[in-house]
Structure formats: C-alpha cells, structure tokens
Amino acid sequence: MKRKRSYSRVTKQALSVFGKLIRVGRTTRGMTAQDLADRANISRTTLHNIEKGAPGPEIGTVFEVAALVGVRLFDADDSTLTVQNARLDEKLTLLPKSVRVSKQEIDDDF
Template sequence: MKRKRSYSRVTKQALSVFGKLIRVGRTERGMTAQDLADRANISRTTLYNIEKGEPGPEIGTVFEVATLVGVRLFDVDESELAIHNARLDEKLTLLPKSVRASKQEVNDDF
C-alpha cells in the first residue's frame, strides 16, 4: 500500500499558484484543456491535476505545460536561464562530489 506524502503549507500554496498561472495562461491563449493536453502529450486528467495544484504530476511535465502557455520559469527568460545553468554548473564543479555526516562531535562549549 502506497503511503500518502505530506507537504508543507508553503509547498501547497506554491503548487496552487503555479497551477493557476498555467490555467490563466491557457485561457488567455484561448486553448481548451484538451488542446493543451494534446500538445503536451498528456491526459486531460493530468492537466486538470496540474492546474489544480496537485503534487503528483512529474516536474518535467509541469514545466513543459507551463512553457507551452507562456508561464516564465524562475522569473527569467530563456537566455538568462541558460546563464544561470552555466553558473551553477561551475559552482557544482567546485563543490565536493558528496557530503558525509560528520563523525566528530563538535565541542562548542566555550
């Protein structure tokens, strides 16, 4: 039996806002739910869940639907997104490949 995952209030609100932005974008473009679902190659039920702010749909699917209706991701345009991506690649190169839990107890009793 699959356990139901719980989400924080902030996560639920963010999903709801993002879903509403997608619905507004679809409506402003005069697209029916079926049109957008067909274009994104998903079912109308999946689109309904995205617009409702459900946490179940895959993030790639949600981002693709958002892009199709003109919802900007990360509040930047495509060229800025590429720049941010390159900078983060550089930063990740400088960071350790993995993080291990510290085995030493820190003595912070001054």
C-alpha cells in the same frame, strides 16, 4: 502499500498558484483543456491535476505545460538562463560531490 507524502502549507500554496497561472495562461490563449493536453502529450486528468495544484504530476511535465501556455518559470530570458546554468555548473564543480555525516565524535576536552 504506498505511503502518502505530506507537504508544507507553503508548498501547497505554491503549487496552487502555479496551477492557477497555467490555467489563466491556457484560458487567455483560448485553448481548451483537451487542446493543451494533446500538445503536452498528457491526459486531461493530468492537466486537471496540474491546474488544481496537485503535487503528483512530474515536474518536467508541469514545466512543459507552463512553457506551452507562456508561464515564465524564471524572470530571465533564454540567454540569461544559459549563463546562469553555466555559472551553477562551475559552482557545483567546486563543491564536494556528496555530503557525508561524520560518525566519529570529536574529543575536544583538553
């Protein structure tokens, strides 16, 4: 049996805003839902779910649809994103590969 995931109010609001931005972008460009769905290679139902802010569609699909209608994901141009991505790669290289919770209790009673 599939468990239903719960989302915070902030997450639900963010999804709703993002979906509305996508719908505004589509409508402003004069694209029908079917046109956009065809360009993104998704069903109209998936597009409808994205536009209404449903949490189910894959994030890559949502980002692709957003890019197709001109919704900017970040306040930066492509070159800035490339630089930022490289910096984050450098930072991740310096951080540990994984985080482990210590199971050993520290005896600090002197």
